[in-house]
Amino acid sequence: MSLPSHVRLIDVGPRDGLQNEKQPVPAAVKIELVHRLQAAGLKEIEVTSYVSPKWVPQMADNHEVMQGLRRAPGVRYSVLTPNLKGFEAALRDRPDEIVVFGAASEAFSQKNINCSIAESIERFASVVAAAKAAGIAVRGAMSCTVGCPYEGAIAPERVAYLAGLMKGIGVERVDVADTIGVGTPRQVQAAIEATLAHYDIDHISGHFHDTYGQALANTLAALQMGVWNFQASVAGLGGCPYAKGATGNVATEDVVYMLHGMGIETGIDLDALVDAGAYISEQLGRPSGSRVARALLAKRAG
Numbered sequence: 019m020s021l022p023s024h025v026r027l028i029d030v031g032p033r034d035g036l037q038n039e040k041q042p043v044p045a046a047v048k049i050e051l052v053h054r055l056q057a058a059g060l061k062e063i064e065v066t067s068y069v070s071p072k073w074v075p076q077m078a079d080n081h082e083v084m085q086g087l088r089r090a091p092g093v094r095y096s097v098l099t100p101n102l103k104g105f106e107a108a109l110r111d112r113p114d115e116i117v118v119f120g121a122a123s124e125a126f127s128q129k130n131i132n133c134s135i136a137e138s139i140e141r142f143a144s145v146v147a148a149a150k151a152a153g154i155a156v157r158g159a160m161s162c163t164v165g166c167p168y169e170g171a172i173a174p175e176r177v178a179y180l181a182g183l184m185k186g187i188g189v190e191r192v193d194v195a196d197t198i199g200v201g202t203p204r205q206v207q208a209a210i211e212a213t214l215a216h217y218d219i220d221h222i223s224g225h226f227h228d229t230y231g232q233a234l235a236n237t238l239a240a241l242q243m244g245v246w247n248f249q250a251s252v253a254g255l256g257g258c259p260y261a262k263g264a265t266g267n268v269a270t271e272d273v274v275y276m277l278h279g280m281g282i283e284t285g286i287d288l289d290a291l292v293d294a295g296a297y298i299s300e301q302l303g304r305p306s307g308s309r310v311a312r313a314l315l316a317k318r319a320g
């Protein structure tokens with residue numbers, strides 16, 4: 019198959035990237051980060067989550083962050099909602115898309131959202147119905163599609179099973195997530211192949227953490243299958259609170275650099291994106307996790 023000529027990137031830095039941050043990050047900094055991402059040309063930004071503040075304290079300011087946004091036309095702002103309580107709170111802030119998040123691994127589902135896969139689907143079904151009634155788009159994140167921190171390797175059949183459940187409750191598009199970044203290209207392709215039993219390629223996105231340094235290779239492997247929606251995190255921010263040792267998503271800057279170098283359009287201004295990554299890295303007091311950003315910043319410094 020020929021490669022897509024255009025890729026849509028969803029920056030998950032403000033949510034996936036910051037959710038595990040131990041130091042408090044002020045809402046104003048999160049808002050500024052979103053503004054800088056949209057100024058760099060991102061058309062989809064995962065802003066926050068409406069989860070229990072006892073479970074994920076960093077996202078407790080969801081309302082303040084959403085209310086503080088200066089929304090740019092044509093940008094889709096998404097938020098995570100694990101249950102109706104979360105959805106109802108999110109509704110006040112009018113996200114463009116809500117994300118229900120399930121797992122291909124039973125153990126991860128229990129640790130992350132405190133219920134089985136079957137129970138999670140029951141909860142999501144009412145969230146999806148409520149979102150559709152309110153005219154809000156619905157995405158489904160599928161965690162641990164390659165490996166699980168508690169169960170080890172995950173078979174593609176389990177990914178197909180979860181994708182079928184997501185489809186059955188009306189989830190419009192799904193993310194194939196390698197939550198702990200253990201996957202290698204053929205494994206990621208097998209997870210995508212399994213998802214294709216229920217979703218067409220235009221409704222599948224890749225979400226690859228870079229724990230083992232495989233995320234760019236996995237992105238290329240997914241591109242070769244025709245996937246053209248990817249999640250990435252500016253400055254490579256992140257990690258999941260329920261996946262110990264997992265690092266952030268692939269850095270958005272690294273993906274943009276690779277895609278532009280391959281002649282694939284993203285609509286993103288790499289220099290402005292590097293600035294956004296430099297901003298949040300400075301706020302967090304550590305260097306960017308993006309190799310491309312570090313190289314370009316060093317070059318700029320002469």
Ligand SMILES: CC(C)(COP(=O)([O-])OP(=O)([O-])OC[C@H]1O[C@@H](n2cnc3c(N)ncnc32)[C@H](O)[C@@H]1OP(=O)([O-])[O-])[C@@H](O)C(=O)NCCC(=O)NCCSC(=O)C[C@@](C)(O)CC(=O)[O-]
Nearest residue numbers: 068069070073100103104119130131132159161195197258
């Ligand atoms: C899902 C729950 C809430 C279930 O948690 P639970 O304890 O089973 O829920 P519950 O219904 O029994 O309620 C317990 C308490 O939580 C409150 N509560 C209940 N729901 C909400 C809500 N929506 N917002 C705020 N508060 C809520 C509820 O009101 C009650 O409060 P209390 O009476 O004790 O004061 C919990 O397990 C939770 O919040 N988990 C956090 C999950 C999370 O955010 N994980 C990280 C994101 S997922 C991820 O990173 C993977 C992904 C998407 O990035 C893709 C990838 O890389 O794989």
